[in-house]
Amino acid sequence: MTILLLGICGALALCVVILVLLVVQARRTGDRAESGVAEVVAGLNTRMDELARELAGAVERADEEGRRSRFLSELAGSIDLDEVLSRTLEAATALPGADAAVVELHGHETKPIVATLGLSAEEAERQAVAGPPDGRDARSISISYRYPDAEVEANGTLVHSGVAVPLPGDPARIGYLTIYTRSPRRSFGDEAVAELERLAERAAPAIANARRFREARQLADLDALTGLHNRRYFHETLAREVSRAHRYNRELALIVFDLDDFKEINDKIGHLAGDAVLAEAAERVRDVVRSADIACRVGGDEFAVILPESTLEDADQLYRRIQNAVSTRPMGQAGRLLLSAGVTDLRAEDDSVAFFQRADNALYAAKEAGKGRMVAANSG
16 A cells, blocks of 8 residues: 555656656747647546545555554454444445444354444344354355335335354364445445455454453352352342443342251251252352343352342342342252342442442341341341
8 A cells, every 4th residue: 555655646746747847848848839738738638536545545545454454453362342343333334335243253152242333132133143054154145135115215224234254263263253234225345355354364363362352251250159159240230230320320229149957958968968058059149140140159049139220129129039039939959949139229429349348248137037037138
């Protein structure tokens, strides 16, 4: 690109020199050469205009390549998967004609990881690319959509075409990178496919590294016995949720609970059987919490659930579901168990420590009141 810019600039300079020489020559020869010089000057002006347009286009392409290079160079500097995916999508939508982009990662998850830019969540879900039906890795996959004329006239933002390329991995692809256009008169040719392939080759290793880091971090955040989040993750997440709730004036509730008389049960049936009881109790808790709730094992037989965007009433209802799940059926060798709980909601003056301490104090109040019950520390 630098050589091209220098060449165009040199051609412009040469045109200027020729123009000056012609004007000087015309002055020496008089009027009879004037018309010929004028024709040459007009031709040179036309050529200079063409060169100027080429120069402007070359500068624009150089700027675009510079931005894309910056995106790509920043990929290797991050191990945060969301950030790497975001930068990949930004680089993809910077390609000529691209109005939107999707990264879809396949793996052992029950659902693919999908990140989008320029598409709504509903649109992205409909645009999933699974690859050729025979399972091969095609170099690229062209996508086109045809709509009824009336729908096209009524909705000018429809996705009309796209192209997907594999994100290479070792040993197999890790997903697809796709760009889309909303223009019915535009399609992506070989040059766009080549650009997208180069981007995918650069982005794929960074995505794979960030993904492995996320998976390792998730494993480190889980309690080995119960599969719930561990104590460290609980306190980190509680601090983050408290800060977010204060910043945006949102609701936040917390439940802290444990199994009644579990120490005596553990002494009676042994620690291995006691561990099995804890694991089964955790599974029953996981079955009844909402997808937005964050269930954790705080330590021993004590558990906690963080309830974002929730009130004290929401926490009370969740406690009843957990109590019902745990106590209605016998729990292994321990038989039928009850649990006690303390619940609270966030106050304006709370930090995460005060918030947790209030719920924990309510738990001990529930035990003193007879166990198998809940005490709510009402907001003041």
